[in-house]
Amino acid sequence: MTADPVGALRSALLPRYGLEREIGQGGMATVYLARERYRGRRVVAKVLDPELSSALDPVRFAREIRIIRDLDHPAILPLLDWGKAGELLYYVMPYVEGDSLGDLLDREGPLRVEEALRICREVAAALDYAHDQGVVHRDIKPENILLSGDRVYLSDFGVARVLSGPDSETITKSGHWVGTPAYTSPEQAAGDRTVDRRSDVYSLGCVVHEMLAGEPPFTGPTARAVVARHMTAPPPSLDIVRPDLPPSVVAGVKKALAKTPSDRFPSAGDLAAALEAPRPVASPEERANRWVAGAAVALTLAGVILVPRLFAPAEPPLDPNKVVVFPLVATSEIQDPDAGWEVALALGAALEQTEPLKFIDGWTWLDEAKRRDPAAVTTEVASELSRSRGAGHYIVGAIRSGSDSLSVILRLHDVRGDSLVAQESESELEVATTPAHLGMAAVPRLLARLVEPDRPIDLTPLTNRAPAAIALSIQGDRQYRQSRFAEALHFYERAVDEDSLHAFAATKGAQAASWSNRFADAERLIGVALQNDTLLPKKYEHFAEGLGAYIRGQADEAINSFRAALTIHDDWSEAATALGEVYYHLLPGDAVRPDSLAGSWLAMSWSGDSTFAPPLYHLSEIALRAGDTDTASRYLTSWRRFDPDTILLRQVEYSLECLRSGPADFDWAGKVPEHLRSVLQAGLSLAGGARRPGCARGAFAAAYRPDSSRPIRWAALRGLYGQAVAQGRYEEADSLLRTGIADGLGPARRLYVLGALSAAPFSEQARAIEAYVRQRSDEMYRGEDVRWR
Incomplete structure (x- = not known):
């Protein structure tokens, strides 16, 4: 091996080039900046790795380099020179500013x-x-x-x-x-x-x-x-x-x-x-539209008066498989003000069960006045909103109550032709049914108009479910969309108790459980869903598989499954949020940056559906970790409108207040009596990435108090210890563990091992823990002794 590679290169480059300094290293070469003596221009010399140089035939190296040198194109950086410096091969290229x-x-x-x-x-x-x-x-x-x-x-x-x-x-x-x-x-x-x-x-x-x-x-x-x-x-x-x-x-x-x-x-x-193609090859229908437009121009030039519609701009492409479902209009006798929306959600589940149809929740795109009064959704409003979403069809309808009966009427409209395609209705004794059940009974006859002729519409995975389970699942959906995860989980679990084959409710229940940090429940529910995945449409099957992988901590598998679901339904906010969750929790390397993959997927979900609240929680956290209190405040204001779970809401509120006032002026202890779990959650969130250590430390210290439960004290102790080790405050870290052990938190001893692995001076304590584990484990622990520093 060349004893002095830099000296050898300096000599080899003479007299044409003067070596200046090293500017970079890669897996195969070291890069040096040099200057061409004759012209004075800068160049770079790339010296191949010693093992690589010894593996190459110098004669072939020179022959191949000559071939490359002859390439003459303005966008190809040319090779100026090549050679051997001692035992190392090198080549020279122009230096590019930029x-x-x-x-x-x-x-x-x-x-x-x-x-x-x-x-x-x-x-x-x-x-x-x-x-x-x-x-x-x-x-x-x-x-x-x-x-x-x-x-x-x-x-x-x-x-x-x-x-x-x-x-x-x-x-x-x-x-x-x-x-x-x-x-x-x-x-x-x-x-x-x-x-x-x-x-x-x-x-x-x-x-x-x-x-x-x-x-x-x-x-x-x-x-x-x-x-x-x-x-x-x-x-x-x-x-x-x-x-x-x-x-x-x-x-x-x-x-x-x-x-x-x-x-x-x-x-x-x-x-x-x-x-860079301007557009794909036109379909016959598009070519016909172009012919009409061309004919309109020709007739106009000839002095013929045409109807204004011929001059209207071409409408965006409409997907006949996308169906917007608007809340049904309920008569005054219907007591539940949300009955119309509940029927729309039930119809959405039916659409999602019938591939390739795609459900778009029309309620999402209505203003507040029309949400309160679905009767204000005229055919013109429904058509315009559906057109803006690229949907080829929409469904509207009504719920009517008679003397002793209940009826649901559904109307399917074609957006392109502004026409009514079909109308179906279903009625039963009011005491024996629900609006959602009637909607599910009527909708197959409408869906038959949207798929291939003679294709049966199989909604048995939904309609064969117990009516009470369907109603409970819809209640869970309403709570989940508003970030009320504990309440949502309550309804989903009751739905599964009513009907153990309700794979939809099990899937969504697992999701609500994971948000609530009830991972045993999440595993149980996703197990129910995956055992009955044949009852799920394909996109939900992918979603359930992704959720199962996420709960198990398998990031790659979860990402692949959620992306497969999004390939089927590209603007599905739940799947986009779930994908953001994977990046946030399982691949959190850059989750403190708003433009990280976690932030990007969550922001896409929120921008696509402003009535779906869950992404706002992590979007607020990401902004807080980045110190962007203004953005966090905007997300928090939007989130408050949904009245989300109190623990999570208070966590974000307290974190924002601490960052704005400063750790020294924020009273974490005063928040503990009523919202202890929110304080602990705030500490865990702010400690992420070690970006906001002052506020995180204050939250952990307030949560670690004698009257806190053992799990709360254990989590707070780990947070305080981790912060102390990360900041090199080793005496404080040691004191924290001694206090924890004295307080009855025996597992705190194990944290010495993690500290030693992080270069903290706890080798003696770690060695003692190792000896204790060996003694207790006897023959089960046969590895060599760890060489603690």
Whole structure:
């Protein structure tokens, strides 16, 4: 090995270049800044890793580099020189003032569509040129795309080509791998040495996905896990995280990420062109509409007077499978003011059971006056709102009470034609039925008009449920949507008690239980749901699987399942919130940032449905952790309207007050008598990421009091100890544990072990705990002694 690699490089670069300093290191090379003596321009010299250099044939290295040097394209960063410094191989490129695309994404997150497509277009042009010269890059990633003003450069053609030749097996054995896991194609990951331009197309598709979504299409805890997902998992759809994207962009990226090369675009230029396509090929109906518009213009020029409708702007595309259901109008004899909405929710469950139909809750999009008076929802209002949501149909109706009977009337309307498609009704003795039950009996005859002819409408998973269970489940839905999780769980559990096959109620009950930190109940209920998942429509089946994985702590499986549910129903707020929950609790690395994946999914859920309260809780927490009290206050104001669970509401209120007044001036102890659990929850939330230690410490100290229950004191002690260790206050940490042990919290001894693992000076105590565990466990503990520092 070269004894002085810097000195050897300095000598090798003379007399053309003067070495200045090291500016970076990667997995395969160290990068130095140098200056060309003749022109005075800056350059970078990349020196390959010693093991990598020894694995390469220097003669072939020089031959391959010469091929790369001959590439002449304005968007390809050229190779200026190459050689050997002692035993190390190096090559020289121009220095580019500016950032890499990776730097830009780290700093700003997802890019504007126009900027992402511009960068893609420039990179694609460079790739097409190189591919035509027989050169495949093999390592397209944001770090190899350099930005300088409006210019885009693609760098590092040389290394990937050299590493993919006859020496590749030796290189792999040396611990290096050609490509970058987050952007590698399935065939390259499988070790195929004959990859062609379509491999670069796949990698460019990954980069475009990251430019638009803020993360690569596949992530994972290890490189092996990421590569496995490239080879087996379907790519997530971009329109879930960026609903503003043109369909051509969503479809183009999806095609670029096809597993089989033949299913991708044949060239990078074809990918770039597809992303910028103005619109997909017109359907016969769209072509007919264009003909009408053209005829209107021609007739106008000829002096013919046309009706104004011919000149109206083209309406947005309407999805015939999307159905908006508005609250039914109840006559004055109906005592329950929410009966109309309850029937609408029941009809929504029927729609969700009948794929590919999609339910949109019309109540969500009404103003307060129309929510109070559904009779104000005229056909014009219903049609306009449905059109704005891209729905092809809507349902309105009425609930009427006779002398001894109850009736429900449902009307299905076609939005495009502004016409009534069908009307159905159902009546029974009032003492023997409910409005929701009658609605469920009438709706199959309407749904038959929306699916294929002769297809049976099977609502038995719903209609075969006990009427009392259906009513209780609807009550649970109402409470859950308003963040009243304890009350929601009460109704869902009663529904499952009434009908143990009610998979809907079990799924939603598990969700409410997890929000209430009742994880044993959550596991039990999701077990009921998964045992009866054949009774669930496909999107709810994915949802239940995702919720089960989340409860078990399996982040990747949960993300895949929730994304599969969102692929079926892309604006489903419950699934988007659940996905945000996974990132918030199981992958919390950047959950303190409002633009994190957790924050992004939760914000998307709230912006898509302003009547669905659950995302507001974590959105408030994220803003508080970031110190953004103004945003937290806005979320809190919106959340208060729903009258959510008191424990969670007080937690957010107290946290906000503490951050605004300062830890020294906020009286946590005064809040404890009435809202002890809220105080503890505030401490746990504010301690996340160690961003707000003062307020968190005050909350934990107030909660740790003699009259608190043992679980509360134990949680508060762990919080205080964790803060002390994190801030290096080791004497205080030791004193806290001694106090806890004296107070009867014996398990506090185990925290010495965690402290020692975190570099706290508790090795002696940890060693004693280890010896105690060995003694108690006898033959069950056979491992070697831990080498405590």
